[in-house]
Amino acid sequence: MTARTATRKERELLFDTLVVATGAEPVRPPLPGIDHEGVYQLHTMGDGLLLHEALSRRPGSAVIVGAGYIGLEMAEALHARGLAVTVVEQLPSVLPTVDAELGALVRGELERHGIRVVDSVAVTAVEGTNGGLTVRGEPGLELGTDIVLVVVGVRPNTALGRAAGIETGVRGALRVGRRMETNAPHVYAAGDCAVTYHRLLRTDTYLPLGTTAHKQGRVAGENAVGGDRAFEGSLGTQVVKVFELAVARTGLRDHEARAAGLRPLTVESSGHDHKTYYPGARGLTMRLTGDVDTGRLLGAQLLGHVDSQVPRRVDIAAAALHQGMTVDSLSDLDLSYTPPFGSPWDVVQSGAQAWLRARDAGSHGRSRRPAAPTH
């Protein structure tokens, strides 16, 4: 910020107020062989073009390390390009951002499309072999492949901010207040480089999501030009498409609520995206989390077909969470209904009613699960 020397590649820009929005970068694990030709990460346009170029050479197979959002989206994308795809995940469940019960349904969807899923295996090395690659992992993994994609999450890109004296917080992200101000005078930070205030936990977290970045950027920008706006906080709302499935969540899961000192109950229920007498109805699986002591809604997870309005259904729960509504009061919401598109009680509401029945039946503190629905 105070550098006064400029080389040919440097330019000096003065500022009254500054917004640092340096984003995140992919975690690059200390994996022997990660620099090998044929091993890719995804961050910049350049990374994408490199992979695109590799695909033009028609590789037959890919191993994707990491079964999070990007890993699963890339599994679908590479499958669509004709590659035999294997996803390797260190944890026991794919898509670890949702409960394992939903992760199992996602795994089924991947396998239905011919994706091989290897769970509970930590990749330990990538080796070059006869023009191809071998991925090794523990326990007992040895996989020959043409290309490897390492997508194991991101970390905040904070070099510039730290050089400017900005303090860091959770996960090393730039620390900001609700107005997105840093400790450095007239310097704001926003997006994936900064911490994320969590509306329910009332504390900083790190949730690098596009929606959050947009909101934080708007707040930082407004304040930078003399406004006074606060970031109202994230609920961690997110959704991913995995082949024909949409999987979405908002708010806290059981273990997250418990870690925050709450007494959560998570109840799984199933319903249909619209009345079954109208053609084309499909099953939905809802997992609703509420606080046993206060009845307050804490979170919702929903899985269903891509055409079943899963994202916007979770958004209804997100709007309720934003306002601190109880599980019971979800049934008071006046939601739209017509047989081709829904039910008089939407699955968000029938899920709330199932939660109340489970709570009143005294099953406090443990997860309840009915028979699996058909999708």
Place this chain on the structure above:
Amino acid sequence: MTARTATRKERELLFDTLVVATGAEPVRPPLPGIDHEGVYQLHTMGDGLLLHEALSRRPGSAVIVGAGYIGLEMAEALHARGLAVTVVEQLPSVLPTVDAELGALVRGELERHGIRVVDSVAVTAVEGTNGGLTVRGEPGLELGTDIVLVVVGVRPNTALGRAAGIETGVRGALRVGRRMETNAPHVYAAGDCAVTYHRLLRTDTYLPLGTTAHKQGRVAGENAVGGDRAFEGSLGTQVVKVFELAVARTGLRDHEARAAGLRPLTVESSGHDHKTYYPGARGLTMRLTGDVDTGRLLGAQLLGHVDSQVPRRVDIAAAALHQGMTVDSLSDLDLSYTPPFGSPWDVVQSGAQAWLRARDAGSHGRSRRPAAPTH
């Protein structure tokens, strides 16, 4: 209730508490010829079966009197059965429950599928002619047709309730309090036979909708067996499918808010159901109504493709309305995003931002409309 004589067809049932749920019946206008063979209304299963039987005789054409929800749904249904369909509406716009700007788009969708739409015509008579029917209307309508469907709304079915001494209110519906209690001791009423408390207007209306009936029935039932629950009110949220379109609304429209003494501004905006760089994105038309004085959200209307999550998007607005949120605070909602399903600012939020820009530009009190989007 106190009758002690029982004929063969009467039974006497004693009660501690009673819930009257006699529903609504179609308005039967004093139309010369309405009793003619080939003229149908829709209410009971029997009515549906009669029409079904008529269709088995393969009529070539149908005139539908009334372009509300049922009229448009039946236009699509009869079109699917191969009939040439004409819809006749007394008002200048089809689907008069949404603004004329959206009504015009709905009309376009009907005409695109070969439905003939006649607006601003009051049907005056149906006559039998050579085994067929002629529908006459003012000004200047004379239409030959095989069948006629008269679907011009419903009215509360209150004969039983009135006989029991229950007072009536708006539109002659049974008057109830928030606990769904009538003036008659231990007698509740719920659903289409009863008035509807409006959450925004804070007064009784008549909004015979399935969702409202379900909520009122649950409240009445709970109170009838000793509970204590209040109906939290309707927002008039509703949606209809018209061929490939979904049209939904919640809350107040401009003229309704104005009639309630508010100072509304309605702003139309357009957006896409998901990021346009992901295949298959489609346009959405949003009309957002807010109160200029307080900034409070008053209502939302949304029109788009049947696959564009229109119903649940309006439900997000409905959840916000339920909680009395401002238009501005819609942008604070943490909604789910992934490119195949949405945008970092959902159309509900970009519509809110468009509303604020219009308000701040000083266009108070009149409707603003940008160029029409493509669908």
